[in-house]
Amino acid sequence: MKTLIDITVPLLTFVLLGMVGSSLDRSDFARVGRQPRIVLAGLAGPILFLPPLAVGLVWIFRPPPEVEAGLLLIATCPIGGISNIYSYLAGASTALSVILTGLSSLLAVLTIPVLDRVFEAALGRSFGFTAPTGLLIAQLAAMLALPIATGMWIRQQWPSAPERYRASLQRLGFGAIAVLLGLVIVNEFERFLVGLSQTVPLALAFVGASMLAGWLVGSAAGATRGDRFTLVAEFATRNVAIAAAIAVTLLDRLEFAIFATTYFLTEVPLMLAAIALFRGSSRARLEQS
Secondary structure: OHHHHHHHHHHHHHHHHHHHHHOOOHHHHHHHHOOHHHHHHHHHHHHHHHHHHHHHHHHHHOOOHHHHHHHHHHHHOOEOOHHHHHHHHHOOOHHHHHHHHHHHHHHHHHHHHHHHHHHHHHHOOOOOOOOOHHHHHHHHHHHHHHHHHHHHHHHHHOOOHHHHOHHHHHHHHHHHHHHHHHHHHHHHHHHHHOOHHHHHHHHHHHHHHHHHHHHHHHHHOOOOHHHHHHHHHHHHOEOHHHHHHHHHHHOOOHHHHHHHHHHHHHHHHHHHHHHHHHHHHHHHHHHHO
């Protein structure tokens, strides 16, 4: 089963991001390039707001040390690639999502150790968070740049195909995310059950507050409705794979990764609900216009 999961999860992610790329062309990125304020808000916002939010939740919930460390670790991590898929399924600003995800991963080499110092100052103890530079670069190349570029190439070769099959591809995308979620549950079920009553409320609070922060920051920056939803996804989606790598590989603290599993299993249903609401309201606006 583990071998199947190890193969299927990256493959599904690659296919989903290829679908994202097939919806993009150079003009989409050019539009984002003309909105530096929105890009800056999407990059700086999570760095400025999510760590204080995590510290505040630690003070409120008083979780066990390993859960506390897991939450703070998630708050330091860059944006997760699945945020691109959320924006694609919602029909929001996918190019903005891709740019923010890539830049966030590059900046993480600097921001993760800096935020560790911030947590040490706020909570009185060091967690030793450092950035796995090699993994960040490899993940950025293999699981973001390559599938996105592949999808864009497909669009270039067969320009009408992505639009013709958009509805079918989006349904396929929802189904693939459901399979991905199921595989994670199967693989991480025992770990997920450990401290369930403590981790799920904390994860719900952090995901929900992050989504709200993304929408408010987007509104303050004058973002369009589609850009605001993309910022919601970028704020709420953290790179769980990087969090697990830091916990297990660099720190040798498997217990720190427990919260990352809970976070992902909480994030996906909430984001799918947000996508459904956004798509429904978008259809209502079109019918009224």
